[in-house]
Amino acid sequence: MNTSKFIYPASGLLLTSGMCFAQERDAVATTERPNVIYLLCDDMGYSDIEAYGQQMISTPNLNRLVNQGMTFTQFYASTAVSAPSRASLMTGQHTGHTKIRGNKEIQPEGQEPLDPNVETLGNLFQKNGYVTGCFGKWGMGYPGSGGEANDMGFDVFYGYNCQRKAHSYYPEYLWNNKTKENQNGRYSQDAIHEHAMKFIEDNKDKAFFGYFTYTIPHAELRQPQDSIVDMYKGKFQEPKPWYNDGDYGTATDPRTQFAAMITRLDTYVGQIIDKLEELGIAEKTLFIFTSDNGPHNEGGADPTFFNTEERLRGLKRALYEGGMRVPYIAYWPGTIQPGSITDLMAAGWDMMPTFVELLGESPNWRDEAMDGLSILPTLTGKGEQQQHEFLYWEFHEENGRQAVRAGEWKLIRQNIKNGNPTHELYNIDEDPHEDNNLANTYPDKVEELKVIMDREHTPSTIFNFGR
Amino acid sequence: MNKFFKSLFIIPLVASALPIAAADTTADSYITSDPFETMVRLGRISENSPIYQMPAGSANGGYITSATTSGNAIIYPLGYVKSSAPSSYFTIVSKETSLLIAGESFELNATMSVDPSSYVITAYTDWDRNGIYEKESQTAQVNASTRSFVQPITIPETAALGKTRVRIRVESSTPSSADASISGRIYDFVVYVMEASDRTDCFISVTSNNNELGTALIETAPNEAGRYEIGSQVTVKAVINEESETVIDFKGWQEGGEIVSEEAVYTFTVSKSTSLIAVFEAAVPQLATPEVSTAENPIWYQIMNAHTSETRKERYIAYDTNIGGDYTTELRVEKPANQTDKFLWRLEDAGNNQVYIVNRGTDLRISGSKVLETVNFTASATGNRFEIAPSGNANGSYSIKYEGDNSYLLNAKDGVWSVVLYNAGIGTGSGWYFYKVSIKTPTAIDDETQSVAPRARLYDGHLTVTGLDGRNRVRVISLSGQLLGDYLATDTTFEGDLRYSERFIIVVIESETGKTTSLKLLDSKL
Numbered sequence: 001m002n003t004s005k006f007i008y009p010a011s012g013l014l015l016t017s018g019m020c021f022a023q024e025r026d027a028v029a030t031t032e033r034p035n036v037i038y039l040l041c042d043d044m045g046y047s048d049i050e051a052y053g054q055q056m057i058s059t060p061n062l063n064r065l066v067n068q069g070m071t072f073t074q075f076y077a078s079t080a081v082s083a084p085s086r087a088s089l090m091t092g093q094h095t096g097h098t099k100i101r102g103n104k105e106i107q108p109e110g111q112e113p114l115d116p117n118v119e120t121l122g123n124l125f126q127k128n129g130y131v132t133g134c135f136g137k138w139g140m141g142y143p144g145s146g147g148e149a150n151d152m153g154f155d156v157f158y159g160y161n162c163q164r165k166a167h168s169y170y171p172e173y174l175w176n177n178k179t180k181e182n183q184n185g186r187y188s189q190d191a192i193h194e195h196a197m198k199f200i201e202d203n204k205d206k207a208f209f210g211y212f213t214y215t216i217p218h219a220e221l222r223q224p225q226d227s228i229v230d231m232y233k234g235k236f237q238e239p240k241p242w243y244n245d246g247d248y249g250t251a252t253d254p255r256t257q258f259a260a261m262i263t264r265l266d267t268y269v270g271q272i273i274d275k276l277e278e279l280g281i282a283e284k285t286l287f288i289f290t291s292d293n294g295p296h297n298e299g300g301a302d303p304t305f306f307n308t309e310e311r312l313r314g315l316k317r318a319l320y321e322g323g324m325r326v327p328y329i330a331y332w333p334g335t336i337q338p339g340s341i342t343d344l345m346a347a348g349w350d351m352m353p354t355f356v357e358l359l360g361e362s363p364n365w366r367d368e369a370m371d372g373l374s375i376l377p378t379l380t381g382k383g384e385q386q387q388h389e390f391l392y393w394e395f396h397e398e399n400g401r402q403a404v405r406a407g408e409w410k411l412i413r414q415n416i417k418n419g420n421p422t423h424e425l426y427n428i429d430e431d432p433h434e435d436n437n438l439a440n441t442y443p444d445k446v447e448e449l450k451v452i453m454d455r456e457h458t459p460s461t462i463f464n465f466g467r
Numbered sequence: 468m469n470k471f472f473k474s475l476f477i478i479p480l481v482a483s484a485l486p487i488a489a490a491d492t493t494a495d496s497y498i499t500s501d502p503f504e505t506m507v508r509l510g511r512i513s514e515n516s517p518i519y520q521m522p523a524g525s526a527n528g529g530y531i532t533s534a535t536t537s538g539n540a541i542i543y544p545l546g547y548v549k550s551s552a553p554s555s556y557f558t559i560v561s562k563e564t565s566l567l568i569a570g571e572s573f574e575l576n577a578t579m580s581v582d583p584s585s586y587v588i589t590a591y592t593d594w595d596r597n598g599i600y601e602k603e604s605q606t607a608q609v610n611a612s613t614r615s616f617v618q619p620i621t622i623p624e625t626a627a628l629g630k631t632r633v634r635i636r637v638e639s640s641t642p643s644s645a646d647a648s649i650s651g652r653i654y655d656f657v658v659y660v661m662e663a664s665d666r667t668d669c670f671i672s673v674t675s676n677n678n679e680l681g682t683a684l685i686e687t688a689p690n691e692a693g694r695y696e697i698g699s700q701v702t703v704k705a706v707i708n709e710e711s712e713t714v715i716d717f718k719g720w721q722e723g724g725e726i727v728s729e730e731a732v733y734t735f736t737v738s739k740s741t742s743l744i745a746v747f748e749a750a751v752p753q754l755a756t757p758e759v760s761t762a763e764n765p766i767w768y769q770i771m772n773a774h775t776s777e778t779r780k781e782r783y784i785a786y787d788t789n790i791g792g793d794y795t796t797e798l799r800v801e802k803p804a805n806q807t808d809k810f811l812w813r814l815e816d817a818g819n820n821q822v823y824i825v826n827r828g829t830d831l832r833i834s835g836s837k838v839l840e841t842v843n844f845t846a847s848a849t850g851n852r853f854e855i856a857p858s859g860n861a862n863g864s865y866s867i868k869y870e871g872d873n874s875y876l877l878n879a880k881d882g883v884w885s886v887v888l889y890n891a892g893i894g895t896g897s898g899w900y901f902y903k904v905s906i907k908t909p910t911a912i913d914d915e916t917q918s919v920a921p922r923a924r925l926y927d928g929h930l931t932v933t934g935l936d937g938r939n940r941v942r943v944i945s946l947s948g949q950l951l952g953d954y955l956a957t958d959t960t961f962e963g964d965l966r967y968s969e970r971f972i973i974v975v976i977e978s979e980t981g982k983t984t985s986l987k988l989l990d991s992k993l
Contacts (some may be wrong), residue, residue, distance in 0.1 A: 051510035055559050055657055056518070063514040066507065259518075270945035309562050311506070339511075341504050373492045432503075 033359065035285040036125070037200075037210040037272065038351070040089070041265055042082065042137065042166075042218035043316055044327070045295025047199075047307045048262055052327050055308040057259045058231065061270030065289060070340040070379060075328030076405075077293045078348035079393045080317050082163055083111050083139050083204075085292040085348060086213070090120040090140065090152070091144050092352025092370040095394045096456040100140060101463035102396035109162040110142020112462065114152055119354060119366045122153020125209035128359045131155055133203075135196035136213030143178070150177050159213065160188070167213045167247055167299075169222045171193040183342070189214055193268050197275055204279045206290050213273075216265040219299025220248035221257035228267065229260040242300025254300030271333070283334040286358070291326040294318065294342065305462040313434045319393055319403035319412050320434050330379055339379060345405070346375050347391050354379075390449075392456040402457065402463025404449045410434075411449035416465040470764030472585050497566065497659070498543050509564060510660055513629035516600030524649035527583035528637070529581030529614075531654060533676060533744055534560070537723060538623055541740035542661055545575070546674050548744075551803070552580070554930050556649060561657040568663045569594075570624035574617050575633065575656070576723035578744075583637065584611040590618045591634040591645040594626035594660070600634055600645035615724025622856040626660045634660055668694035669740040673703050680715045680747035682706045682973060684944045686953070688734075695737045702734040705745040706975060706983055713806050714750035714905040718725035722838030746832045751804060752902035757855050757865060759816045767811040767906055769804050769828055773864035782879055784833075784886060784899075785809045786826045786846045796831065798845045798886050800879040808905055814855065821852040821871055833877075835888070837869055843885040844877070853877065860894020867899055921976050927990040928965040932974065940977040 014154065047053040051066040078088030079095045087100035093116065094102050104112040122132045131157035134149040135361065141147020142161065149157035160166040169188050173180040182413050196212050219244065223229065233256060241252040251257045269289060276282040295303035296316045303315055307322075315321030328346075330336055350372035356365060357374040377383035390406040400416030408429040413421045425439040425446050439446050497508045498932055528591040534547040541647065543566035575590070588607040591600035620633065638651030667692055673683035686702040687695070695701050707715045719726035719731050721744040733743075752769050760766035770784040782800035787809040790797060804810045808828030813834075815823040824833040832850020836842045854871040858864045869875035869888055877899035880890035889897050898993075923936040932941060935956050943952040943965075950970065951965070965972075974986045 046959070049510075050516065051507050053506045053510055055561050055655075056521075058516055058518055060514045062510045066511045071507045071511075073501070073507060231518060235518050236522050249867065308559050311503075313560070341507050343501060343504065431739075465844070 001092060003402060005132070013222060026172075033128070033207050034335075035130075035203075035208045035210070035281060036335040036355065037212060037285060037287045037359070038121075039212040039214065039269070039272070039287070039289045040086070040136075041289075041291050041396050043293060043296040044217055044262070044265075044291040045303055045307060045315070046312050046322060046325050046327060047310075048217070048295060049266070049327055050157065051329075053308060053311055054306065056236070056264075056306060057262045058242060059266040061266045061273065062289065062327075062329065063359075064273065065269060065287075065331050066339070068338050069287075069329050069331035070332060070336045070342060072328040072346065073341065073343045075290065075346040076324045076344045076345075076391060076393075077291060077326045080314075080323035080395050080401075081397065082137075082292050082320055084395075085141055087114060089348040089351055090114065090157055091118050091368075092121075092349050092372055092391050093118070093368070094347070094349045094371045094456065096392050096402075097371060097458055099460070099462070101394060101460055103139075103163060104303070104462065105162075105164060106142040106145070110145065111139050111163060112147040113141030113147020116151070118368050120153045121211070121355060121388045122149070122209070124352070124361065124365065126153050126154070126155070126361070127365070128361060129207060131203045131206050132207045132211070133157070133196070133199040133208065133213040134213065135159055135192050136211075137163060137166045138213070139166070144302055145176075148178065154211065155200060159192050160215070161196050161264070166218065167220055168249070169220060176334060189216055189264070189268070191222070193271070197271065197387060200272070200281075201279065204281055214268065217301075219296060219301060221251035221254050221301060222249045222456075223257065223261055223264060223297050228257065228264050231263065232256045232259045235259075236305075240300065240302065241395075246337050248299030251300045251386065255302055258301050258306065283332075284285040285332065286335075287331040288328070289331075290328040294323040294326065310433075312432065316396060317395065319395055319401045319414075321410075321428065321432060324393060324403075333381065336379055342378055343387050344375060344378050344385065345391065346378075347372065350375050390452050392452065394457060394465075396463040396465055398466075404452045404456075405448060406452065409445055409449065411439075411446060411453065413450075413453060417467050425449070472776075492765055501777075502562065506562075509630070511560075511657065513596075516630050517593065517596055519593075519598055519600075519632060519655065520646040521557055522646045522649055522653060523956035524556045524653065526552070526652065527650040527955050528586065528639070528652065529579045529583065530652055531637070531720075532580050533576045534575060534577040534654075534656070535723070535742035535744065536567075536573050536575055537739060537741050538571070539569045539739050540571030540620075541742075541921075542568060542664075543670055543738055544672050544742035545656065545658075546672060546742055547656075548676060550677065553652070556651065557655075559655045559657065563892070564871070565656070565658045567622055567658055567660050569622050569626040569628070569660050570663065572621045574683065574723050574881070575618050575635070576615065576617050576742075576753070577635070578613065578615045578721070578724055579637070581919060582611045582613070582614050583616050584609045585639050586637050586651070588616055588618065588637060589636045589642055589645075590620060591636070592622075593621065594623055594934055596627040596629060596631050600632075604643070613721070613724050613726065615721075617723045620871075622660065628660050628662060630657060630659050631776055632656060665696065666692075666694070668692060668696045669737055671695050671701055671703075671737065671741050672681040673743045673745060675705075676721075676744050676746050676885065679708065680711065680749060681708050681717065681745060682944075682975065683745035683974065684942070684973070686942075694758050697737055697739075699737050700734055701734060701737055703730045703743060703745075703746070704733075706985065707731075707747065708985065709983055710907050711749075716748050716750065718746040718748050720744070744881070750905040752806070752904045755901050756902035757814055757901040759814045759822055761815070762813075762830075764826075765813045765827070765906075767813055767904045767957045769806075769810050769902040769904055770812055770824075771900045771902060772800055772896065773858075773862055774862070774879065774892075774895045775902060779879065779881060779896065782810065782884065783810050783896075786829065786831065786833075794844045794884055796883075796885040800884050800886060806906075807906045811906075812903060817852040819871070821854045823850045825850070826865075833886070837872075837875055837888065839875065839888050840880070841887070843880075843883075844888060858894040858898045860902055862898065864894050864898030864900055865980055866893060866897060886950075921984055921986070923974050923986045923988055925965075925972060930961075930965065930972075930974070931989070932956070932961040932976065933959065935961060935976065936978055938979050942975045942977075944975060 049059040078085040099115040134154040136159045236255040312322035314322035353374040377385040395401040402413040412424045426434045488496035536545040545565040561849040590603035607616045607618040609616045633656045635654045654811045700949040702773040719729040783804035785801040811827035831846035834847040835844035858866040874890045875888045923932040
């Protein structure tokens with residue numbers, strides 16, 4: 001036994017059954033190792049699509065996905081900004097344990113690489129005989145770092161290596177594996193989606209894992225001015241035009257452009273569903289749609305306007321619910337009950353153990369411990385679903401933040417950098433909008449959750465809450 | 468020990484409160500006790516939805532404080548309540564919604580923050596779901612005395628099923644179209660047209676206009692569908708929150724802008740789906756001549772600045788350490804005011820015809836240095852002395868003079884909203900009104916040693932109530948006012964299981980003396 005597997009003994013699991021291995025075998029026997037497509041879009045908030053309360057943007061294909069799949073009302077991104085959210089997803093470690101805990105750029109292109117010694121979701125699927133492909137934004141290893149997608153478990157990569165480069169929807173080039181491919185003015189999302197669709201088609205007779213990281217609706221708010229944009233032309237007042245600031249391009253009608261971007265993403269989703277059905281592989285494909293963090297307000301975006309009646313507080317970078325709670329829809333015809341809804345509390349780092357169980361792989365498949373738990377019993381309706389004892393997040397910009405959710409309670413610690421942090425306690429079940437700070441009313445609960453917070457944060461030489 | 472097992476009532480909320488719920492196509496199933504699950508169920512009803520025009524405009528005038536729907540078309544009634552003005556002239560109301568039947572009629576009943584009789588109210592609908600509004604031919608009936616209006620609406624039999632909107636425009640002149648620019652308010656109420664059914668029962672719901680002031684409940688048990696048969700008698704009850712320190716009045720049951728009964732216990736015959744609002748009001752503070760009082764027999768005031776410009780009017784002296792929003796100081800002039808401690812002050816005799824101005828809750832006194840304009844005042848244990856005297860302005864305001872000095876007047880500083888000293892602005896920025904606030908004086912029955920002090924817990928559907936006085940009526944109510952159980956407890960502890968999981972319930976405990984305590988409970992497992 002490798003002792004490093006048990007570094008994190010209190011990793012959020014509250015075991016309710018000792019039958020885990022039997023469940024895994026059962027899952028494998030009944031699923032025949034399905035394909036997996038994980039579509040992680042970029043900066044899309046909880047209420048940006050119709051099924052999650054959006055009233056001004058049309059998302060018919062995501063409605064279709066909701067009607068045919070399972071919708072989660074309490075799924076959390078791994079944190080409130082891109083790179084660590086993705087790193088946590090890839091490694092199955094929450095942001096108190098995984099190496100990448102913030103957006104750390106490396107000039108001239110790319111970000112701090114993943115730990116090459118920690119195997120990723122890509123490695124997991126490769127190890128189990130899957131063809132793996134990543135299409136979109138990588139952001140977890142600059143070119144030549146040894147942490148590029150192709151180095152971290154993906155046979156095929158097409159898209160942006162660098163988050164910063166992905167701020168442009170009309171980049172000079174995209175990476176085709178490790179080769180630059182000039183775009184000649186092409187809209188990047190169409191190119192990425194085209195490659196993703198080809199990946200599905202090319203591997204229809206094999207087992208595949210597609211990690212589709214389209215960058216919609218991240219700023220900038222630019223796209224082809226086509227029939228999708230025309231749907232929204234003149235529908236909204238546009239009091240705040242955005243002009244090129246050197247990072248994000250001009251959008252004189254940002255509300256219109258943002259709405260059209262969501263509908264464009266929805267269109268891509270519809271094409272993926274259609275392709276799976278056309279190829280006859282829908283019933284052997286688990287297709288998950290979610291986002292990397294909450295909604296952004298960059299490049300002219302106006303999340304207050306679109307998050308109709310503002311169901312959750314906070315945007316991208318906040319550890320309030322709005323910064324992290326995201327749409328999560330799982331589609332798997334014949335296995336997932338159509339139209340089902342769950343309020344299971346789950347997070348990005350749960351995907352690793354979920355796919356481990358899906359593949360019938362051993363929980364000890366790699367040396368490093370996984371922080372999450374499998375949500376496969378909820379998806380399939382088979383076996384007993386374990387419940388999180390707690391979820392933990394950290395964030396290293398804006399003076400540093402940590403958050404813990406345990407049952408109905410959530411503690412948020414802010415202003416860590418200055419050495420005198422504040423603590424806010426909310427009852428999420430009663431107060432999902434986090435309006436009533438109960439820290440003074442329940443000091444014992446604050447102390448209880450602080451213990452989790454302090455225990456789950458392991459020191460990092462790279463990310464230290466801005467200190 | 469008492470035990471009960473709920474077995475009589477099945478309400479539509481319960482089935483969908485389970486952690487995992489399959490899609491259900493019945494209309495009732497769209498509304499669940501979990502607002503996020505309801506959001507998903509409603510959000511996916513129509514795969515393709517029209518995109519509506521957002522008109523240009525600016526906010527002006529009053530706003531809708533409550534809106535309900537009633538009538539034969541109603542499967543599920545709207546229950547919109549808003550206690551402050553929306554941040555924009557254009558509001559989409561979707562968290563609260565109404566489920567409707569094609570070919571039937573209904574009324575949209577709204578109450579406004581001001582008398583609506585000087586406004587033009589226009590309704591638009593989109594029953595073919597093409598994204599283009601058509602004007603509703605029926606006109607709104609306005610009731611000035613209740614600040615309300617009723618908009619009758621007929622849904623054609625050919626109405627397309629699915630999500631659509633009812634647009635209400637409130638403005639000073641007749642609009643040229645649904646999408647015309649506005650100076651006023653536009654509300655887009657998101658509603659859902661469902662298939663008709665042959666039901667002979669109706670949905671009755673009650674809600675409180677302010678849950679801090681009181682609770683509304685339906686005492687009559689519904690049928691297994693959570694509804695009430697047409698022709699049957701239903702009793703509803705309004706319960707004043709006796710925990711409140713503020714004097715609260717029950718004004719009556721409001722339906723369609725009309726008060727239909729002033730009785731706290733109201734029985735009526737069911738003829739249609741109905742949504743009633745129990746209207747509670749806190750006693751309104753009265754303009755008064757400031758008087759000194761003691762801690763033992765305090766007279767509490769809200770102190771409002773006399774300035775009348777749009778941004779400076781109706782600002783009240785407030786003190787607390789929780790600084791946020793537009794404010795940067797602990798002592799400040801805030802708007803709007805309420806009757807919480809931070810807005811309440813009494814005048815304590817400081818001798819020499821001067822007073823300390825003492826905050827309720829903190830017992831701190833207004834204090835600061837004798838410096839004009841630049842020193843923001845705060846509150847401290849020692850405080851400073853002030854003379855309060857008529858300002859001489861025709862508006863009847865008072866000056867608050869630092870140690871009796873006519874050149875150092877307490878002033879509401881424009882823009883930063885702190886409290887400073889100023890040597891001008893007499894009767895305006897340095898003028899103040901005193902509003903006397905009625906705070907309940909504890910009576911013998913309110914003495915803690917004699918009153919009910921129950922505690923309750925709900926876990927996995929198991930309800931435990933402790934601290935009873937041995938003879939209590941215990942009622943369990945869902946959040947939509949449905950009575951789930953009504954029991955007599957003859958012990959100090961009461962215990963039992965809900966047959967179906969409810970995320971939230973309200974437990975109303977009544978003592979022999981008639982004192983009631985309401986506890987809102989969350990199932991800590993679900």
